[in-house]
Amino acid sequence: MEKKRHALKSLLAEVEKELLRKPNKKTLDRLSLLVGFQSWDSFQEALHGEADAETNYE
Numbered sequence: 001m002e003k004k005r006h007a008l009k010s011l012l013a014e015v016e017k018e019l020l021r022k023p024n025k026k027t028l029d030r031l032s033l034l035v036g037f038q039s040w041d042s043f044q045e046a047l048h049g050e051a052d053a054e055t056n057y058e
Contacts, residue, residue, distance in 0.1 A: 023031075028040035037043040 025040060032038070032040045032043040035043065037046065
């Protein structure tokens with residue numbers, strides 16, 4: 001039983017590490033497309049600036 005407990009604890013630690021890892025640029029670009037932006041950079045500009053998704057369609 002102790003081996004199973006240790007294995008589960010190790011597995012959960014690895015899953016937690018993976019969840020906390022920052023996604024790469026390609027993944028961020030794809031996620032940005034889902035919310036109407038052409039890239040992660042344009043999404044960031046809209047969040048922190050005055051641009052919005054409408055500028056992508058002009």
